[in-house]
Amino acid sequence: MKPNPINGDWVLDGFLLNNHNAKIVNSMHTFAIYTAMENRICKLFDIQYPIIQGGMIWCSGWRLASAVSNAGGLGLIGSGSMYPDVLREHIQKCKKATDKPFGVNLPLFYPDLEDHLQVIEQEGVKIVFTSAGNPALTTGRLKAAGVKVVQVISNTKFAKKAQEAGVDAIVAEGFEAGGHNGREETTTLCLIELIQKAVQVPVIAAGGIATGKSMFAAFALGAEGVQIGSRFAISEESSAHIDFKKAVVAAQEGDTRLSLKKLMPVRLLNNAFAAKVLEAEARGAEKTELEELLGRARAKKGIFEGDLQEGELEIGQVSALFSAIQPAATIINEIVTDYRRAVDEFKSF
Amino acid sequence: MKPNPINGDWVLDGFLLNNHNAKIVNSMHTFAIYTAMENRICKLFDIQYPIIQGGMIWCSGWRLASAVSNAGGLGLIGSGSMYPDVLREHIQKCKKATDKPFGVNLPLFYPDLEDHLQVIEQEGVKIVFTSAGNPALTTGRLKAAGVKVVQVISNTKFAKKAQEAGVDAIVAEGFEAGGHNGREETTTLCLIELIQKAVQVPVIAAGGIATGKSMFAAFALGAEGVQIGSRFAISEESSAHIDFKKAVVAAQEGDTRLSLKKLMPVRLLNNAFAAKVLEAEARGAEKTELEELLGRARAKKGIFEGDLQEGELEIGQVSALFSAIQPAATIINEIVTDYRRAVDEFKSF
Numbered sequence: 291m292k293p294n295p296i297n298g299d300w301v302l303d304g305f306l307l308n309n310h311n312a313k314i315v316n317s318m319h320t321f322a323i324y325t326a327m328e329n330r331i332c333k334l335f336d337i338q339y340p341i342i343q344g345g346m347i348w349c350s351g352w353r354l355a356s357a358v359s360n361a362g363g364l365g366l367i368g369s370g371s372m373y374p375d376v377l378r379e380h381i382q383k384c385k386k387a388t389d390k391p392f393g394v395n396l397p398l399f400y401p402d403l404e405d406h407l408q409v410i411e412q413e414g415v416k417i418v419f420t421s422a423g424n425p426a427l428t429t430g431r432l433k434a435a436g437v438k439v440v441q442v443i444s445n446t447k448f449a450k451k452a453q454e455a456g457v458d459a460i461v462a463e464g465f466e467a468g469g470h471n472g473r474e475e476t477t478t479l480c481l482i483e484l485i486q487k488a489v490q491v492p493v494i495a496a497g498g499i500a501t502g503k504s505m506f507a508a509f510a511l512g513a514e515g516v517q518i519g520s521r522f523a524i525s526e527e528s529s530a531h532i533d534f535k536k537a538v539v540a541a542q543e544g545d546t547r548l549s550l551k552k553l554m555p556v557r558l559l560n561n562a563f564a565a566k567v568l569e570a571e572a573r574g575a576e577k578t579e580l581e582e583l584l585g586r587a588r589a590k591k592g593i594f595e596g597d598l599q600e601g602e603l604e605i606g607q608v609s610a611l612f613s614a615i616q617p618a619a620t621i622i623n624e625i626v627t628d629y630r631r632a633v634d635e636f637k638s639f
Numbered sequence: 640m641k642p643n644p645i646n647g648d649w650v651l652d653g654f655l656l657n658n659h660n661a662k663i664v665n666s667m668h669t670f671a672i673y674t675a676m677e678n679r680i681c682k683l684f685d686i687q688y689p690i691i692q693g694g695m696i697w698c699s700g701w702r703l704a705s706a707v708s709n710a711g712g713l714g715l716i717g718s719g720s721m722y723p724d725v726l727r728e729h730i731q732k733c734k735k736a737t738d739k740p741f742g743v744n745l746p747l748f749y750p751d752l753e754d755h756l757q758v759i760e761q762e763g764v765k766i767v768f769t770s771a772g773n774p775a776l777t778t779g780r781l782k783a784a785g786v787k788v789v790q791v792i793s794n795t796k797f798a799k800k801a802q803e804a805g806v807d808a809i810v811a812e813g814f815e816a817g818g819h820n821g822r823e824e825t826t827t828l829c830l831i832e833l834i835q836k837a838v839q840v841p842v843i844a845a846g847g848i849a850t851g852k853s854m855f856a857a858f859a860l861g862a863e864g865v866q867i868g869s870r871f872a873i874s875e876e877s878s879a880h881i882d883f884k885k886a887v888v889a890a891q892e893g894d895t896r897l898s899l900k901k902l903m904p905v906r907l908l909n910n911a912f913a914a915k916v917l918e919a920e921a922r923g924a925e926k927t928e929l930e931e932l933l934g935r936a937r938a939k940k941g942i943f944e945g946d947l948q949e950g951e952l953e954i955g956q957v958s959a960l961f962s963a964i965q966p967a968a969t970i971i972n973e974i975v976t977d978y979r980r981a982v983d984e985f986k987s988f
Contacts, residue, residue: 445892465814466826474893477815477826479847479856480956484892498828506859507828510981511852543794543833544823552921572901574923607829632859 330492331515334438334458335391335417338362339626341505342461342494343618344519345395345419346469346528347371347604348594352380354527356387357618362626365392365618366419371590374405381413391417393438398423411435419461422470429455442496442517444472444481446488453489460489461517464497468520468606471548471555479511486512500608502628506636518625520606523593525618531596532615534603537561541609550584552577559603563588679841680864683787683807684740684766687711688975690854691810691843692967693868694744694768695818695877696720696953697942701729703876705736706967711975714741714967715768720939723754730762740766742787747772760784768810771819778804791845791866793821793830795837802838809838810866813846817869817955820897820904828860835861849957851977855985867974869955872942874967880945881964883952886910890958899933901926908952912937 331340343350343358345368355365367384369377377394384392394415396406399422407428410418418432421442432439433456441452442461449460462485464478465471476484478497486493495508496517505516522528524535537559545560549567552575558564570583584602592601616624680689692699692707694717704714716733718726726743733741743764745755748771756777759767767781770791781788782805790801791810798809811834813827814820825833827846835842844857845866854865871877873884886908894909898916901924907913919932933951941950965973 464826464828466829475896476892476956476959477813477828477847479813479826479828479853480815480959481892483850483852484959498826501832503832503860504828507856510855510859510985543825543830547824572923574921607825610825610829610833636859 329514331459331494334492335364335393337364337391339622340494340515341622341625342366342419342515342517343522344496344517345369345393345421346519346523347589349523349528349530350395351529352384352387353529354522354525354618355380355392356384357525357527358522358622359384359388359390359392361619361622362390363618363622364417366395366417367392368395369406370395370397370400371594374402374409377406378409378413381409381415385413393417393419395419395421396428397421398425398428403428407431410437420457421461425452425455425457429457440494443485445474445476446484449485449489453491457491459492459494459515460485461494461496462486462513463517464495465548466557466607467497468523468546468557468609469604471557473551473555475548475555478508482508482511482513498606498608500606500611500625502625502630503632504608505625505629506632518621520609521612521621522618523605524609524612524615525621526615527618530593533596533598534593534601535615537598537603538605538609539612539615541605541612543610546605546607546609550580553580553584556602556604557606559605559609561592561601561603562599563592563602678863680808680843683841684713684742686713686740688971689843689864690971690974691715691768691864691866692871693845693866694718694742694770695868695872696938698872698877698879699744700878701733701736702878703871703874703967704729704741705733706874706876707871707971708733708737708739708741710968710971711739712971713766715744715766716741717744718755719744719746719749720943723751723758726755727758727762730758730764734762742766742768744768744770745777746770747774747777752777756780759786769806770810774801774804774806778806789843792834793825794823795833798834798838802840806840808841808843808864809834810843810845811835811862812866813844814897815906815956816846817872817895817906817958818953820906822900822904824897824904827857831857831860831862846955847957849955849960849974851974851979852981853957854974854978855981867970869958870961870970871967872954873958873961873964874970875964876967879942882945882947883942883950884964886947886952887954887958888961888964890954890961892959895954895956895958899929902929902933905951905953906955908954908958910941910950910952911948912941912951 339362341363345366347370350368355367358365367380417438419440425441429439438458440459441457443449464481465475492514494515495513499516500521524538588602591597592603688711690712694715696719699717704716707714716729766787768789774790778788787807789808790806792798813830814824831844841863843864844862848865849870873887937951940946941952
């Protein structure tokens with residue numbers, strides 16, 4: 291529900307409401323859904339809620355990113371699974387689908403990095419989240435082009451390096467996060483306080499956050515925004531395969547595991563492939579054997595093509611909490627409503 | 640500072656204050672330190688702050704437990720490293736050192752369990768935290784003797800079992816905690832929300848909590864108390880060796896690791912022994928080799944005797960945050976003061 295910008299009448303799903311009904315509906319929803327939070331992350335990106343949808347391979351194309359941005363969060367296109375021309379197409383479609391700010395996530399160790407950077411510059415993308423690499427090489431160039439730059443890190447050392455490189459904010463991602471992950475295994479609860487002490491730029495918490503309560507907890511620790519991956523990975527607008535989404539909804543405690551630590555640590559949902567990895571690791575398999583076992587394109591096979599047995603199913607520990615596949619706007623509304631309720635209930639204590 | 644119970648004069652560190660000074664000191668500290676929080680955990684144990692000092696082998700004897708209880712928290716004697724007659728001695732000394740409630744932590748898989756239970760009953764202990772075993776076998780007996788019973792768990796399944804067994808509260812302990820740990824590797828951030836949804840009894844959060852901010856985060860998630868181990872393990876009143884305490888203060892991110900997963904997972908501080916374990920695990924060492932490597936009494940050797948190379952140094956991930964060895968009362972005051980400040984600062988947002 292929102293006020294008609296011309297005459298101030300209340301409109302709900304296109305229906306004009308009389309004053310009495312408007313008041314009732316308004317009192318139910320306005321505070322929770324339409325009161326913008328004012329903090330550094332909202333100001334930095336010019337967004338309504340400090341909720342960022344993590345850029346995720348095979349999940350977050352233009353459809354998801356624009357849906358999140360249209361709902362008041364910040365949507366990110368995950369370029370890690372895109373060739374440069376595919377990335378260009380997604381950016382162009384995203385611009386058509388929303389007039390709100392959106393961004394691109396850019397893994398810095400990818401071979402196509404220079405091509406991706408050129409696409410981002412040519413298309414005038416104004417927000418870039420870099421990850422998995424050294425931000426000193428790209429931050430200055432992006433900032434010079436007027437881009438807001440955020441770096442994803444999982445320890446204090448790289449948080450400080452990112453700040454030195456001139457980033458506008460930092461995503462601090464804990465052990466419970468899905469996909470690639472830090473070697474220190476520091477959990478979000480421990481990490482946010484460490485990072486927030488070490489840097490002055492705003493900290494966005496990631497890993498284990500999917501609900502209003504966990505957003506409240508992240509803010510209690512000093513974060514000024516949250517980056518949510520897993521819950522959006524199984525949203526309706528995610529380009530992940532429906533069978534992958536259903537498997538994530540069905541996941542319980544202990545069903546994800548940080549694996550492949552001898553290569554690059556990655557949190558995976560249990561399946562036949564993950565079991566083979568665990569078995570190999572338990573008997574001390576060397577790096578080369580694990581590389582062979584992993585092979586290529588397993589994440590695409592699992593997440594995008596829905597091969598639940600042989601695919602590499604990257605997802606976070608928090609999936610044990612999920613019970614439904616929902617539209618991105620519903621997810622954001624639920625998080626904000628639950629957050630407000632948790633804060634209100636807390637005050638009575 | 641506290642009021643003299645006889646005449647109401649204010650006393651600070653044994654010095655009687657005149658009315659003017661008392662008012663100033665009082666206005667600085669009263670709200671933060673002497674305002675009791677009212678919640679189910681405070682009521683259950685009749686304590687001022689919902690802060691529980693975890694029962695820890697080789698750290699928490701009568702000296703630490705009574706110091707914590709005298710400061711308004713709940714001190715626990717860790718019986719896991721005590722023979723029954725030693726436990727009796729600690730309980731008796733604790734009763735002399737405090738008139739506040741205190742409790743005993745009782746690992747249920749220990750061979751001396753029946754003897755420990757008899758000591759607890761004979762000495763009239765009124766609070767018992769059970770861990771590492773099935774609470775169905777002991778809860779009824781303890782409750783019949785008027786004991787408040789709390790079970791430590793790390794997953795929903797055992798939280799439900801504990802509630803069925805009739806416990807008064809549950810400690811939900813996450814992956815980041817020191818010492819023995821759950822197989823699911825669920826972090827505190829993910830675990831508290833899961834457990835709080837699954838049971839009606841109050842939930843006490845543990846693992847990664849050591850500060851006012853992390854206590855605030857735990858409460859934001861729905862916990863009604865916190866159990867803090869590591870920070871009290873290195874308090875002045877802890878019976879741990881001074882060299883162990885110094886090593887924990889020096890610990891940085893990534894310096895603890897969940898190890899010995901083929902036996903019973905335990906979080907250890909890196910040292911020569913932990914390095915041997917990691918090396919053996921990386922090459923796929925079997926359970927029997929790990930058992931031999933571990934041997935016996937290594938925790939005593941490291942924590943109590945201060946052998947930093949060959950000892951088993953059980954401590955939590957949160958030790959990366961520590962910078963000092965402090966008295967237990969100072970720790971509690973700092974946590975409560977920082978908690979109040981964090982809550983107050985949060986309100987402005």
